[in-house]
Amino acid sequence: MFSLPKAVVGTTQFWYGTNPDLFETMLFAVQEGGINLIDTAEMYGDGRCEEAVGELIRTVGRNSLCITDKILPEHANSRDFFASLDRSLTLLGTDYIDLYLLHWREDADLAEMCSLMEEARTAGKIREWGVSNFDTADMEDLLSVKYGENCRVNQIFYNPLHRGIEFDLMPWQKEKDIRLMSYSTLDRKAARSTLLEKEEIRSILETEHIPVEALMLAFNIHHDVCALFQTKSVTHLKDNLKGLTFDISPYMEIIDRACPPPSAKVPMEKR
Ligand SMILES: NC(=O)c1ccc[n+]([C@@H]2O[C@H](COP(=O)([O-])OP(=O)(O)OC[C@H]3O[C@@H](n4cnc5c(N)ncnc54)[C@H](OP(=O)(O)O)[C@@H]3O)[C@@H](O)[C@H]2O)c1
Known part of the structure; x- marks a missing residue:
C-alpha cells in the first residue's frame, strides 16, 4: 500500500498578499509540527500557491517535504499535460512532484490521463499519481483502462458529518489498496458548530481536553483516511495536531450514535 502520513496541510489560501501569517504557520508545521506533506494545485491562486510552496521548499529543503499537486481535467490530455506539469514544477522550483492528482474527472479521457501519468512517472517528473473527487463508479471506470491500477490515492470530501463514502x-x-485522503476535513464553521451542538461530542471534548477540530482529524485517521486540513494560525495548528495522537477508538460507539454512518449509497459529496 502507498505510504501516506496521518495528516497533510493544504494551501488554497497560501499566498502572501492575502494572508501574511501563512508562511510562518506553514514553516512551523514542517519544522516543529512534524508535517511532511503539503497539498497544492495548479488551480489555487492560479499558480500563486505553488509559488509559495516553492518558497517553503527553498527554506526547509526539498528532502524535508513531500508535495501533492493537482492538474485540472481540461489539461489532462496529450496537448496540455506536460505544459501544465512543467509550469507547476517551475513554480514549485523542484524537478519532481511526489503525488500528482487529477483534480476532478469532468470529461477527462481516463485512458489518456493514465498513460500521461505513467509517462511523467517514467520521466521522473512525478513519483506517484492519483485522482480526486472520484466516486465508486468513476474508480471502476479508472481501473478498467490501461495503467488505471497504478492509481495510488483518491482525494475526497469526508468528515464525521459527511460519511457517505463509508458505504x-x-x-x-x-x-x-488505493488510499483515501480527505479534504475539507474540518469542513465549514457551521459544520463544526453542528458537532458542538451534540452533547455526546461535547462530553468527549471536555473529558479529553481537545478541540472539536482535533476530534475531526482523529476520526478520519481512525478510518485510515489521511487527513488534509488548512489553517493560517499556529495556535490552531497546534490544536489540530492533538488529533494525530488522540486515541478515538474508545469513543467510536458514541460518535456513531451522534453521527451515524450511511445505511445506503450517498452520491459523492464535494466542496
Ligand atoms: N481536491 C479537492 O477538490 C479539494 C477541495 C477543497 C480543498 N482541498 C484541499 O484541502 C485543503 C483543506 O480543505 P479546506 O481548505 O476546505 O479546509 P479545512 O481544513 O477543512 O478548513 C479550514 C478552515 O478551518 C479553520 N480552522 C482550522 N483549524 C482550526 C481550529 N483549530 N480552530 C478553528 N478554526 C480552524 C481555518 O481557519 P484558520 O485559518 O483561522 O485556522 C479555515 O477557515 C485545502 O487547502 C486544499 O489543499 C481539495
Whole structure:
C-alpha cells in the first residue's frame, strides 16, 4: 500500500498578499509540527500557491517535504499535460512532484490521463499519481483502462458529518489498496458548530481536553483516511495536531450514535 502520513496541510489560501501569517504557520508545521506533506494545485491562486510552496521548499529543503499537486481535467490530455506539469514544477522550483492528482474527472479521457501519468512517472517528473473527487463508479471506470491500477490515492470530501463514502467507496478502495485522503476535513464553521451542538461530542471534548477540530482529524485517521486540513494560525495548528495522537477508538460507539454512518449509497459529496 502507498505510504501516506496521518495528516497533510493544504494551501488554497497560501499566498502572501492575502494572508501574511501563512508562511510562518506553514514553516512551523514542517519544522516543529512534524508535517511532511503539503497539498497544492495548479488551480489555487492560479499558480500563486505553488509559488509559495516553492518558497517553503527553498527554506526547509526539498528532502524535508513531500508535495501533492493537482492538474485540472481540461489539461489532462496529450496537448496540455506536460505544459501544465512543467509550469507547476517551475513554480514549485523542484524537478519532481511526489503525488500528482487529477483534480476532478469532468470529461477527462481516463485512458489518456493514465498513460500521461505513467509517462511523467517514467520521466521522473512525478513519483506517484492519483485522482480526486472520484466516486465508486468513476474508480471502476479508472481501473478498467490501461495503467488505471497504478492509481495510488483518491482525494475526497469526508468528515464525521459527511460519511457517505463509508458505504461503498471506502471498502472498495481498501480492497484495491488505493488510499483515501480527505479534504475539507474540518469542513465549514457551521459544520463544526453542528458537532458542538451534540452533547455526546461535547462530553468527549471536555473529558479529553481537545478541540472539536482535533476530534475531526482523529476520526478520519481512525478510518485510515489521511487527513488534509488548512489553517493560517499556529495556535490552531497546534490544536489540530492533538488529533494525530488522540486515541478515538474508545469513543467510536458514541460518535456513531451522534453521527451515524450511511445505511445506503450517498452520491459523492464535494466542496
Ligand atoms: N481536491 C479537492 O477538490 C479539494 C477541495 C477543497 C480543498 N482541498 C484541499 O484541502 C485543503 C483543506 O480543505 P479546506 O481548505 O476546505 O479546509 P479545512 O481544513 O477543512 O478548513 C479550514 C478552515 O478551518 C479553520 N480552522 C482550522 N483549524 C482550526 C481550529 N483549530 N480552530 C478553528 N478554526 C480552524 C481555518 O481557519 P484558520 O485559518 O483561522 O485556522 C479555515 O477557515 C485545502 O487547502 C486544499 O489543499 C481539495
